[in-house]
Amino acid sequence: MYACCLVGNSHSSASVRRMETKKKRKRTKQKPSSRDDVNATFALLLASLSKPHSLPFINKCLLNIPHSILISPTPILALLPTLLRSTRPHIACRVADIIGAASLVSFHVNEEIASDSETVKGLISLLDTRRRKVLLSACNALLDLSTTTFSQQQLLKFSALNKLMFVFLQIFKGLECVCLWSEGNESFHSLKIGIKGDELAVAFLTATIVLMNACEVEQLQNIPTNLSEEFLNILKETWAKVSDHGVIEGARKSNEEGHLCKSSIAVSNLAESIFRLSINASQLSGSLPFEVVERELFGSSDVGFEDFMSNYWELSPFLLTRTVKDQNMRDMFSPFIQSLNWNGSIPSLISSILQGLVSCFPIASDEQNILNFLNEVKDRLGCPMIYCQDIRVVKTESQTGQEMHYFQGFHSDCNKEPLYFSFDEILKCRQAYKEGYTVALRGLEFRYQSIAAIADTLAHMLGQPSVGVNLYLTPPNSQGLACHFDDHCVFVCQVFGSKQWTVFSRPSQLLPHLYDNLLGSDIDCTKADRREFFLREGDVLYIPRGFPHEAYTNSGVGDDSPGLSLHLTLSIEVEPPFEWGGVAHFALHCWSEKLKSPCFDGSNSLSQKLDLVSVNLLHVAIGIISNFDPRFRKACLTAAVSLPPGVYDYLLQGQRNTFFHLIDKIRTESRFLEVLSSIEVSVQNNEDPFQQIHWLCVHRMEKGTSNEYNTNKSFMIEDLLSLRAQHRDKLEAAFLNVKSRFCSEVVFEEVVSSHRMLVQKYRKTRKQYIDGMVSLHDKL
Structure with missing residues (x-):
């Protein structure tokens, strides 16, 4: 694998000198020359x-x-x-x-x-x-x-960066050989890139990467398109060669012999530059036409999507069964299937799916600045997959119903360091499959352009920032995941083979919140109603969040099915700002921000404090109502786009009705004493009474228009306790006044317009993330 290795080079001394001097700069003391x-x-x-x-x-x-x-x-x-x-x-x-x-x-x-x-x-x-x-x-x-x-x-x-890129492209003659080297430490963080070629080109490549990784988003946008695209292609060519040698255990072999320049470019530096250039690249991940996704997920009838939204969305499972008359049965997934290059053998399928994948670190749900994410992962970006974060290999024991992990050492709770999934583990997945284990891969939308396009279209159709896609490969006569329910809705798309599904009735009418801790949730399905669904290639099963389900393969179905199953799940994760409860919080925020009256100007008079605290009390009241009213937990779809006019008008009317139901609930069920009691209990338990609007505080800080009071929770609680003790009657009157004015003055159309802009902010960051990660997997 490492045919070309590394030795010292007289021209590498400059980079070595830089690294050594940088480490010693604070400690170095020399006798100064005389004046x-x-x-x-x-x-x-x-x-x-x-x-x-x-x-x-x-x-x-x-x-x-x-x-x-x-x-x-x-x-x-x-x-x-x-x-x-x-x-x-x-x-x-x-x-x-x-x-x-x-x-x-x-x-x-x-x-x-x-x-x-x-x-x-x-x-x-x-x-x-x-x-x-x-x-x-x-x-x-x-x-x-x-x-x-x-x-x-x-x-x-x-403009040093543009100049460096231009000169590099003039002197660059191609990559003869690329591999990895380390300085004795075999961890991913120590891996650097060795390049055989012109030392001048290597120096320019290094300098360009250093400056590129120091850019703000606006500076990246100012790079001329032709320079950016041409340089990105060279970086991706280099990355493809590095990824072929990206086994951490093999890096030590690179230090034995050879004739390469030892660059100071770490693997993560190269990955970050590719990511940065890709977030502004044109159409790395696009969308599919609405009609294609509608036909594949909801059926070919004229009212497929409308019927689904009326009768099934977040209410009940829905099965779309393909018939032999469907000539375009798998149009949506055909590019992905073709990219697998499957020759019919399971080992080749596993290798085709997993080879060359890198870890896709989760980005914060409320992140609106992609550079914050890059700063958090800059020393790890581009590393091999991490077990449990990116991939799991599991099966459920038929007798106990418990999940078992094939890589039990990787799954240990005692592990504090990330456990990289190397080429050796990929090979072991073949044996795991033979022993009945399911290979579960997260984040296909970050790894395949064709999958990213499907996810993007569905996200636009449902008015959400993004849609996740996972893959499950299950051997015959086996069950992967144990019976469970999800905090998100899924479309199960059967790609190969077949699978038997059992979906149980939902134990609660309240939909689970995204990020609710579902671990340890007991699922007693002995008395629950159940529905059975048998999925063949091309079938789609929709399962709303909160519905317990399990699935297994059966090789004895008698329909020439191979018994195995490969399916993808399209996951619609409805984040807090995009549930109707979140919309109610957002509407209150927008209403209070736009007020021009002196009582909201942020100064410290008693009346102003009373009104500011009352707004926050009303936020808590909305949170209390959300815990009991199912409509507050449903997904808001006002930001849905790419829909035909008739479908959108129908959808918007339903959204308007839901909005006024929420406002009526807030008017009639927001009780001052109940809110005070809830806050007192939270403070006594050392809990945050405003946790439900954490995302809104982040939004305020990102927007930069609110004063510190609106984002500092200690100020909110301190003033609340003080006003409760000294001016309880006035505080209650102010609360009732704020509630009445908000419910009377809030305008649905204005809320929808502002909420769409919020969705766009979230989408922009997600799109940048997806484009960056897809580019790192582009060789696939």
């Missing part, structure tokens, strides 16, 4: 610059500059812009080397150099030359300078 030495060198250089034919002397002065002069700011640094404009290559190289060395001496000197715009622009201008030695010195100096955040932003300010 006389500094002044003498400065005077000689200044005099030489004013005389013609003095270039040899300038060069001699530069060569004799003692390293210790660079420890602290000196007048010599002021001459750097002039020296950088020299027409003599050896002088330009020497000055660039001095800048690089000085940049690594201390943070103070680094910042002083980066603060001088003329020096930064002069250094960047060296990238316009065609002389390789000057290019290499300039590139190394840029790398040395970019070891601090401040300097990175200065370089980006003067």
